[in-house]
Amino acid sequence: xxxxxxxxxxxxxxxxxxxxxxxxxxxxxxxxxxxxxxxxxxxxxxxxxxxxxxxxxxxxxxxxxxxxxxxxxxxxxxxxxxxxxxxxxxxxxxxxxxxxxxxxxxxxxxxxxxxxxxxxxxxxxxxxxxxxxxxxxxxxxxxxxxxxxxxxxxxxxxxxxxxxxxxxxxxxxxxxxx
Amino acid sequence: xxxxxxxxxxxxxxxxxxxxxxxxxxxxxxxxxxxxxxxxxxxxxxxxxxxxxxxxxxxxxxxxxxxxxxxxxxxxxxxxxxxxxxxxxxxxxxxxxxxxxxxxxxxxxxxxxxxxxxxxxxxxxxxxxxxxxxxxxxxxxxxxxxxxxxxxxxxxxxxxxxxxxxxxxxxxxxxxxxxxxxxxxxxxxxxxxxxxxxxxx
Numbered sequence: 001x002x003x004x005x006x007x008x009x010x011x012x013x014x015x016x017x018x019x020x021x022x023x024x025x026x027x028x029x030x031x032x033x034x035x036x037x038x039x040x041x042x043x044x045x046x047x048x049x050x051x052x053x054x055x056x057x058x059x060x061x062x063x064x065x066x067x068x069x070x071x072x073x074x075x076x077x078x079x080x081x082x083x084x085x086x087x088x089x090x091x092x093x094x095x096x097x098x099x100x101x102x103x104x105x106x107x108x109x110x111x112x113x114x115x116x117x118x119x120x121x122x123x124x125x126x127x128x129x130x131x132x133x134x135x136x137x138x139x140x141x142x143x144x145x146x147x148x149x150x151x152x153x154x155x156x157x158x159x160x161x162x163x164x165x166x167x168x169x170x171x172x173x174x175x176x177x178x
Numbered sequence: 179x180x181x182x183x184x185x186x187x188x189x190x191x192x193x194x195x196x197x198x199x200x201x202x203x204x205x206x207x208x209x210x211x212x213x214x215x216x217x218x219x220x221x222x223x224x225x226x227x228x229x230x231x232x233x234x235x236x237x238x239x240x241x242x243x244x245x246x247x248x249x250x251x252x253x254x255x256x257x258x259x260x261x262x263x264x265x266x267x268x269x270x271x272x273x274x275x276x277x278x279x280x281x282x283x284x285x286x287x288x289x290x291x292x293x294x295x296x297x298x299x300x301x302x303x304x305x306x307x308x309x310x311x312x313x314x315x316x317x318x319x320x321x322x323x324x325x326x327x328x329x330x331x332x333x334x335x336x337x338x339x340x341x342x343x344x345x346x347x348x349x350x351x352x353x354x355x356x357x358x359x360x361x362x363x364x365x366x367x368x369x370x371x372x373x374x375x376x377x378x379x
Contacts, residue, residue: 010323011278011279011325014278014279014280015280018280018283022231022234022238023231023234025238025239025240026234026240028238029239031234031237031238033234036230036237037230037231037233037234038230039233040229040230040231040233041227041229041230041233043225043226044222044223044225044229044230044286045222045225045226047221047286047289048218048219048222048225049218051221052215052218055214055215055217055218056210056211056214057183058214059210059213059217060206060207060210060211060214061183061186061190061210062210063206063209063210063213064186064187064190064191064194064203064206064207064210067190067194067199067202067203067205068191068193068194068197068202068203069193069194069197069199070189070190070193106330109327109330110330110333113331113334118331118335118336118337119336124341127327127330127331127342127346128342128345128346128349130327131321131324131326131327131328131346132319132324132349132353133318133319133353134316134318134319139313139316139317140313140317142289143292143309143313144292144305144313146289146292146293147292147293147296147302148302149302149303149304149305149309150179150303151179151303151304151305152179152313153304153310153364153371154310154361154368155305155309155310155313155317156179156182157364158310158313158314158317158357158360158361158364159314159317159318159357161360162314162318162353162356162360163317165352165353165357166318166319166350166353169352169353170349173348173349174345177344177345
């Protein structure tokens with residue numbers, strides 16, 4: 001069996017396995033699973049509604065930034081410096097968009113993959129960058145929003161520093177492996 | 179966050195005006211606000227499902243069992259939280275779901291963990307050290323298999339998409355560990371949390 005087949009099986013079975021495990025343990029321990037489930041699920045609506053103000057604040061601000069063309073400006077102004085470190089110009093915007101918007105980063109990556117081709121260094125570098133990081137602003141809005149935290153303290157800085165390190169590491173690892 | 183919010187919006191408008199993209203910027207307010215509500219509403223169903231499932235996992239003692247299992251590690255990372263608290267079990271489940279790329283499950287479980295952490299928080303409106311640590315683990319985005327990226331590569335006819343797994347895993351593991359270390363350093367040197375609003379209830 002190929003490595004890829006194993007991966008497919010894992011990603012297919014992980015979710016069903018976890019659900020069956022939790023329900024079975026619940027039955028064995030004689031938890032009234034239906035009642036408890038509905039009790040817990042009641043919170044779903046409340047949590048989703050709670051995060052709306054936080055999501056609106058962050059997503060609107062980030063949409064405005066993306067629409068203004070600021071990201072391209074920063075990427076262009078840094079192109080000269082970054083070219084020296086063997087970073088293709090088309091991958092640059094990915095670095096800046098990744099912490100801001102997951103769907104936008106994935107869209108950029110699809111564009112690069114389609115334009116540069118499957119075997120291009122740009123495609124591989126962008127793939128590693130997108131795959132190895134999270135949408136920091138979205139995660140902060142959802143997690144803190146769900147419980148009404150207004151002051152994030154240092155959480156944002158840790159998230160952004162991690163994004164910078166992930167970008168640098170992607171470049172180092174890719175230029176070494178590909 | 180106040181400064182970031184202010185500067186993101188003011189800079190967008192100024193730069194948008196310079197680039198002649200002011201209409202786009204103004205439009206993006208509407209589309210961004212609409213998108214936020216769409217995201218929140220699309221979360222309701224899956225959120226309810228996983229919060230229900232996790233309640234069963236908690237009542238059956240499964241969450242506590244997992245908490246005990248990993249307490250040697252979490253004791254150091256979440257030292258404000260008692261080692262057998264449901265928060266710890268939920269954090270472990272959140273990490274596992276993220277690692278397996280099960281984002282739909284990871285977010286509700288993570289929110290459950292945040293609710294548990296809030297019970298130990300001295301000020302319900304500022305983030306506790308444990309919350310910042312959980313966020314550090316989540317924003318670092320550790321996952322074993324970057325499924326969405328691989329799907330795109332397969333879509334464009336990449337013959338060997340699995341070759342990006344090894345470098346991605348290397349980068350993401352390194353970043354994950356560094357993020358935890360950075361969070362620990364901030365925890366030590368940032369001003370401690372002050373009680374302004376009182377804890378939960």
